[in-house]
Amino acid sequence: MTSEAPRAPRRPESRTLHGITLTDDFGWLKAENWREVMRDPAVLDADIRAYLDAENAYAQAHFAPRETLKHTLLKEMRGRIKEDDSSVPSPDGPFAYYLRHREGGQHPLYCRKALPDGAEEVLLDGDEMARDKAFFQFGHARHAPDHARIAYAVDEQGAELYSVRIRDTGTGADLADVMEGATGDLLWSRDGRHLFYIRRDAEHRPSQVFRHTLGTPQEADVLIYEEADKGFFVSLGETQSHMFGLIACGDHETSEVHLIDLADVEAPLRVVTPRAAGIRYEVEHHPDLGGEDALVILTNADGAEDFKIVTAPSASPGRANWRDLVPHRQGRMILSQVAYRGFLVRLEREDGLPRIVIRTVFSSEEHAIAFDEEAYALGMDDGYQFDTNELRFTYASMTTPSEVWSYDMHARGRTLLKRQEVPSGHDPADYVTRRVFARAPDGERVPVTLLHRASTPLDGSAPCLLYGYGAYGMSMPAGFSTSRLSLVDRGFVYAIAHVRGGTEKGWRWYVDGKLAKKTNTFTDFIAAAEHLAAEKVVHPARIVAHGGSAGGMLMGAIANLRPDLFAGIIAEVPFVDVLATMLDDTLPLTPPEWPEWGNPIESETAFRRIQSYSPVDNVTAQPYPAILALAGLTDPRVTYWEPARWMARLREVNTGDRPLLLRTNMDAGHGGASGRFDRLEEVALMHVFALDVAGVETGADGAGSLSP
Numbered sequence: 001m002t003s004e005a006p007r008a009p010r011r012p013e014s015r016t017l018h019g020i021t022l023t024d025d026f027g028w029l030k031a032e033n034w035r036e037v038m039r040d041p042a043v044l045d046a047d048i049r050a051y052l053d054a055e056n057a058y059a060q061a062h063f064a065p066r067e068t069l070k071h072t073l074l075k076e077m078r079g080r081i082k083e084d085d086s087s088v089p090s091p092d093g094p095f096a097y098y099l100r101h102r103e104g105g106q107h108p109l110y111c112r113k114a115l116p117d118g119a120e121e122v123l124l125d126g127d128e129m130a131r132d133k134a135f136f137q138f139g140h141a142r143h144a145p146d147h148a149r150i151a152y153a154v155d156e157q158g159a160e161l162y163s164v165r166i167r168d169t170g171t172g173a174d175l176a177d178v179m180e181g182a183t184g185d186l187l188w189s190r191d192g193r194h195l196f197y198i199r200r201d202a203e204h205r206p207s208q209v210f211r212h213t214l215g216t217p218q219e220a221d222v223l224i225y226e227e228a229d230k231g232f233f234v235s236l237g238e239t240q241s242h243m244f245g246l247i248a249c250g251d252h253e254t255s256e257v258h259l260i261d262l263a264d265v266e267a268p269l270r271v272v273t274p275r276a277a278g279i280r281y282e283v284e285h286h287p288d289l290g291g292e293d294a295l296v297i298l299t300n301a302d303g304a305e306d307f308k309i310v311t312a313p314s315a316s317p318g319r320a321n322w323r324d325l326v327p328h329r330q331g332r333m334i335l336s337q338v339a340y341r342g343f344l345v346r347l348e349r350e351d352g353l354p355r356i357v358i359r360t361v362f363s364s365e366e367h368a369i370a371f372d373e374e375a376y377a378l379g380m381d382d383g384y385q386f387d388t389n390e391l392r393f394t395y396a397s398m399t400t401p402s403e404v405w406s407y408d409m410h411a412r413g414r415t416l417l418k419r420q421e422v423p424s425g426h427d428p429a430d431y432v433t434r435r436v437f438a439r440a441p442d443g444e445r446v447p448v449t450l451l452h453r454a455s456t457p458l459d460g461s462a463p464c465l466l467y468g469y470g471a472y473g474m475s476m477p478a479g480f481s482t483s484r485l486s487l488v489d490r491g492f493v494y495a496i497a498h499v500r501g502g503t504e505k506g507w508r509w510y511v512d513g514k515l516a517k518k519t520n521t522f523t524d525f526i527a528a529a530e531h532l533a534a535e536k537v538v539h540p541a542r543i544v545a546h547g548g549s550a551g552g553m554l555m556g557a558i559a560n561l562r563p564d565l566f567a568g569i570i571a572e573v574p575f576v577d578v579l580a581t582m583l584d585d586t587l588p589l590t591p592p593e594w595p596e597w598g599n600p601i602e603s604e605t606a607f608r609r610i611q612s613y614s615p616v617d618n619v620t621a622q623p624y625p626a627i628l629a630l631a632g633l634t635d636p637r638v639t640y641w642e643p644a645r646w647m648a649r650l651r652e653v654n655t656g657d658r659p660l661l662l663r664t665n666m667d668a669g670h671g672g673a674s675g676r677f678d679r680l681e682e683v684a685l686m687h688v689f690a691l692d693v694a695g696v697e698t699g700a701d702g703a704g705s706l707s708p
Contacts, residue, residue, distance in 0.1 A: 240339050
């Protein structure tokens, strides 16, 4: 180490809640003007900036001797990316729309071609728009129904505060219309004269839906919906029929949807069914389902834990009129749905594997699209069209690069449209993917997906990177990643622990990893690591754990619970100061998060439960593994001061000598660097860390071998 580890000054602050006194030595790291910092990082307090800069310098000094390896990895990962790649064009009336990157470009270009074989038109050039900006990211870009304009949202700070603009697709010039302080959600009226968008409030919450009329200033925009409950976030969507806009409101347990008549923007909103605690639903539409104009609703109502699909008349869609179309079946979780003219399509998962099921609208006949691999990732691309027999889906596995398929729902035939190219070469036969199960302390079988080279000896000598998340019901797909091959090609076993808190084994798997059962997430992950070591799949002293955001909380928890089990821990934008954040209801995500973790302000039980596992609150005097924490200064989801306070606490009490590193991106937010190659810099840094702490020696050519 070429520099001394920074130490944050102690400035104790105390408060008492539920008869318990909390003392925070590092509360000062939270900027009092954090809202302003989100919009302008230059206003960050000088003392806080000095500490973050010192941590960055310390991390930089640690990695300096490893620069050659980092550049080798960067070159290698970049060599696997087809730089001038393009998405498959998606037809919509007279045009087909697609994204592409130019060689060397960091950001996407939004393009279209007139059908059947017109010349390319570049509607938005992300590289040009990002020129000379430290951060740049597109939100949504939506073309108008008449194709004469495209609305787009851009974020230039990383704080997810978007500016919305409208471009004339004929001239390429932007209109005078500008809407600031927005999310990335955009929705056009049928006549293309009005644009709906969401504005963030003073506390950074997406709570207000506005209707903008082209040619008018933002001050004249009409507020059509405002969410009063601070625990509910608002998003915008659209039915596949393009008849209705959808204002979706909800938290992690409850939802409510309001319909916008896109043909009559002056018509009052209509609620599908009023919110009821614990009832979730999503809405599609079909103009002639069983002889009536109907909504098709995916819901957990009536005890449908793994969800069912019901229908209701569009004119009277309340819950009293819901009729089962696809009944609930325990263990088969319906993930999403889309309604086409002749078919209702759903994506579901059973026994940990996804499948697509297609139902003919005018009968109850169904069929599924079959796949062969033991573990894979599957997704649907709804496209723009309603009256079509074509369904597009994406398929990948840990060994198979991503593929885009066209499926004829009537003829039941599939056509490969695109396979991800790996310019430097990739042979799936060189790799093995499989799924094993670890036994949790309470007897549950935790799925673990593995990827390794076919030549890697599974004799207990291999290093391992074990990834986990486990929150919000999000499942971790067993998809393809070119970057992780840099570890796998150096002898690593890459593993994903599908811990409770996700929905890999149905909704029950999620419920068993939240609130009072949150610690199952942590013990499941530990069980996965122990299983891989006990079965001699990996070396017990060469396991590196990796997680981000809520998965970063998992990283902080396992660091406290079993520091002896991990050679290193990578925590990206880690949610580690759980108690302090859940006690601060002015933060954007706190009220919506209470259903996930509990409300420690109102409940002493929730307070004590969160306090018992919150990583910052359970840092103790013990030897910790090597830790690399990554943060973003303008991150509105996991604020920078969480990993900063965690690192400050760790430095105070750690009795070991492994490196503790914090790197804060001073120009980015939750997603890290915005450019596709800039992001690879961060991935390469994490790979260098993993190779280092797992004891993989690398020669001048960057190849790896296990040190004794």
